[in-house]
Amino acid sequence: MRSILLIAVFALTMIPAYAHLGSLFGIVHNGNTQMPLQDVTVVLKGTGRVAQTNVLGQYQFDNLAAAEYIVEFSHLSFKKRSITVQIKDDERMVLRTDLMTSQIELGEVTISSLEPHDHQLISGVDIKLRPINNSQEVLRMVPGLFIGQHAGGGKAEQIFLRGFDLDHGTDINLTVDGMPVNMVSHAHGQGYADLHFVIPEMIKAVDFKKGPYHADKGNFTTAGWVNLKTQDALEQSFVKLEAGQFDTFRAVAGIDLLGQKGRDRNQNAYLASEYSFSNSYFDHPQHFNRVNVMGKYHGHLTDNTVLTLTGSTFWSRWDASGQIPDRAYESGMIGFFGAIDPTEGGSTSRTNFNAETATVTSRNFVIKNQVFYSHYDFELFSNFTFFLEDPINGDQIRQKESRDLMGYNGSISQQHKVGSTQWTTTLGAQFRQDFVHHIGLAHTKNRNSILERYKYGNINEMNAALYLDEQIQVTNRLAINAGLRYDYFNNQYTDLLEDPSVRKSASEGILSPKLNFYYTFNPKLQLFLNTGKGFHSNDTRVVVAQNGRQILPAAYGSDLGLVVKPFPKMILNASLWYLWMAQEFVYVGDAGVVEPGGKTRRQGIDLSIRYQILKSLYADVDLSTAKPRALSAEAGSNYLPLAPIFTSTGGLSLQMKNGLTGSVRYRYMAQRPANDDYSVKAIGYFVNDLQLNKQWDRYTVGLSIQNLFNTKWKETQFDTESRLKNEAEPVSEIHFTPGTPFFAKVSVMYHF
Structure with a gap:
């Protein structure tokens, strides 16, 4: 008492x-x-x-x-x-x-436990320092991430990260303003992610994280995730013209629609558009065309609620020279930039609508809602084996689909205190529905004759998810992040080649826990331990064939690392990482067959350094090592084909007060295995790029050079069995797409 x-x-x-x-x-x-x-x-x-x-x-x-x-x-x-x-x-x-x-001053950057930096600090520095040359350059902002184009400028790039050949996005979650880019159950490959609908000049930031450690990131988040944020407002309207070698032309414009009067009312709106054309450097002209149009509105509905509306449309068409076998080039049959089947190519389009609201209530709840819709069309003609299967007509294939994608992302979060401990609790819900119409694989000739349909049907795929995330500030030094996510999938496939058509369905769910620790010793040193479970879904045509069994293979990952400022103007990020993946069934879109993937293990080291040498001169370097192995195979035959084992990128960036900016960069990918016993090798490369810009009050003039020293290199490589027109027997060897030769481009931008 x-x-x-x-x-x-x-x-x-x-x-x-x-x-x-x-x-x-x-x-x-x-x-x-x-x-x-x-x-x-x-x-x-x-x-x-x-x-x-x-x-x-x-x-x-x-x-x-x-x-x-x-x-x-x-x-x-x-x-x-x-x-x-x-x-x-x-x-x-x-x-x-x-x-x-x-200008960025690295000396003023501090490391805080209030919001654990990890890689985000590196990303923030890079996006401010490096000029963005084109839409594919955006992904290279992620340390250790490499891309390669192997079917003309209109096809999504092949992606490599953390010991993964990610194909076109199978194990990396890509979004733009939170709207999904990856296409589930795609005609060409699972997770196919085409970012070409993004206008590079409209990108404000690149957020990313390696590994499966965030509760709000779901499908395909195994190697990591990337979210591109577009500009909410234009500081100035602009028009930009570019011209370069190989009949390359580009025009882009961004118009501020409301001006200062709109800003006074807390409203911004702009319209941007882009047109690109190039014949490229191949012996057979690429006839590449792309059109982008984007509009965005951002304004206050009330003092505590903002509304963002984004609409965009994109169309692209191209011809391609495809992959060529070593023997055809080495024998002199074709040149380094030649083609065996010059009738390859394709077309694609995507129209998007994205609506977002964010509200902060009087009790400090933050409520976010987002709805999105995309209509997408895709048609691709390829020929990887030439005359292996059909000696008369050739082996050209067509992959085609039409898709309607719609979904919702929502969350509610609040900060609160329990004693001296501060908590931020977030509860989120996500929903995605894909209706894929007339998705098919067919044998074709000269892009105009269908010889045989291999696959043809309709897909209905649904993914619903709930997640809980807790950000706990235990002390001013220790922060803990814990999350739990549940995903449910329902897959339906109607086979239109059957008479009558047959519909099959299956469903499955997966629970994904996350636990991360951040300890900040002082404003110059932070240690972190990330752990989590992720997954990637499989193609619906695999799911129904397996009756829903083993169709959501889990991935378990961990990162142990540090963020440190060893000197006032240097930031260093280093981590030891590990990722284990369970059994999976892979749908090979090019052949219409299912192949077992087996269990895999990857481990490695990542190192990123950013250093401000002088007031206006910055240096950066990224090093990544990986040891990817298949666990179900014997030693010596357990290599993962095309998985990178050592990569490095880096360069110098200049930002002067007189308006002169630029960068000189390198990227290096070491030799790696092209098959499971390393008897066939994918040759490495070292390529340099240069960019310079000079800005006056209203004008900016730029020079961009890819492959500064005109290195002969192979951008993508595959160990493929093929047969040429006059060959009696097939041959298995490296087939490659040549990398860009010396390529110069100039630009002029007018601001108003």
């Missing part, structure tokens, strides 16, 4: 102490666009209190004694700003702050 009385007396004495305390509520904006800035670090100097702005650029400090305070704001690529405020008893002070863009 006495203890209860003491507690009551203590509580009563504390009430008047808190009753007279004040508070500070603030909003931070980009001074150029008046858009709210998220993730700005706000420090109340001398108190040890730190906050970060939310999706509306808001922050708040409560229970402040009446006094004068210095509030310090910092955000990557914005000028630091300090403001002195006077807090009074029983008053809530409201502070609006604009931050202006500036």
Whole structure:
């Protein structure tokens, strides 16, 4: 009884102490666009209190004694700003702050436990320093990620990361503004991800994470995920013209539709468009055409709710020279840039609508809702084996589909305290529905005659998911992130080659836990341990064939690493990683057959370094090693074909106050096995690129050079069995697509 009385007396004495305390509520904006800035670090100097702005650029400090305070704001690529405020008893002070863009100063970057950086800090530095040359360059922002084109400029690139030949996206989750890019049960390959509908100049940021460690990332998140964020507003309208070798032309424009009057009303809208043409460097002209149109609106519905609407449409058509066998080039039958079947090529289109709202309630709940819809068409003609199967007509195939994709992403989160521990709890729901019409694989001739249909049908695939994520700030040094995700799939396939047509279905679910630890010793050193389970789904045609068994193969991963600033102007990120994948069944779209994949294990080391050498000169280097192995095969025959084992990228970037910017870069992929016993090798390459830009008040002139030293290199390589027209027997050897030779392009941009 006495203890209860003491507690009551203590509580009563504390009430008047808190009753007279004040508070500070603030909003931070980009001074150029008046858009709210998220993730700005706000420090109340001398108190040890730190906050970060939310999706509306808001922050708040409560229970402040009446006094004068210095509030310090910092955000990557914005000028630091300090403001002195006077807090009074029983008053809530409201502070609006604009931050202006500036050159990146790595010396000002600190490592904080408030929001664990991991790779995100590296990403933020890179996107501000490196000029983006084209849409495929965007993926190269991810340290250790390589891409290769092997069927003309319109087909999605082949992706390599962390000991994976990811094909076109099977084990990496790609999104744009949260809208999925990967196509499930695609005519060409599972997870096919074509980013060419993104206009490079409209990209604001590249967020990524390696490994399956985030609860809000689901299907295909095994090697990692990448989310491209497009601009919410244009600082200036612009028109840009480009011209280069090989009949290469490009025009792009971005128009601010509302101007300053719109910004005064917290509204922004713009329209952007792009047209590209190139015959490329192949002996047979590529006749590549691409058109992109994009519009975006971002504005406040209320003081606490923002609405973002994005619409875009994209169309592309091209001819391709395809992959050529070593023997054809080495015998002089064709040149290095020649073709065996010059009738390859294709066309594709995608139209998107994306609507997003974000609301911050009076009780500090953050509610996000997103709905999206895409209509997608795809047609691709390829010939990998030439005359192996059909000595008369050749082996050309057509892969075709028409798709309607729709879905929803939603979440509700809140920050709260339990004693001195701060929690952020997020509950999310996601839904995706794909209707794929007349998806097929057929034997064709000269892109106009169907000789035989191998596969032909309709797909209905649904994926629904729930997830719970807890971000726990245990102390000012220790942060813990725990998550749990559940995904449910329902797959239906109607075989239209059967008479009458036959529909089969199957369903399955998977639970994916995540647990991550971040310990920040000081503003210069943070250790992290990431663990988690992920998965990639399999093609519906595999799922129904397996009656739903083993159709969601799990992946278990872990990263142990650090983020450190060994010197004031250097940031280093290093990690040891491991990934184990369960049995899977793979649908080979080029052959229309199912192959067992087996269990695999990958482990390696990643190292990223960013260094500011001088005020305007920056250096970067990324090193990645991997040891990928099949666990069901004997040693010596357990290599994973085409999986990279060592890669490195790096370069120098220049950002001068007089408007001169640029970069010189390299990328290196070491030799790697092309088959499971390493008896056939995919030869490595080392290629350099250069880019320079000079900006005046209204004009920017640029020069871009790919393959600066005109290196002869093979961009993609496959160990394939094929037969040429006059060969009696087939031959198995490397088939390759030649890499870009020296390629120069100039550009002129006008700002208004």
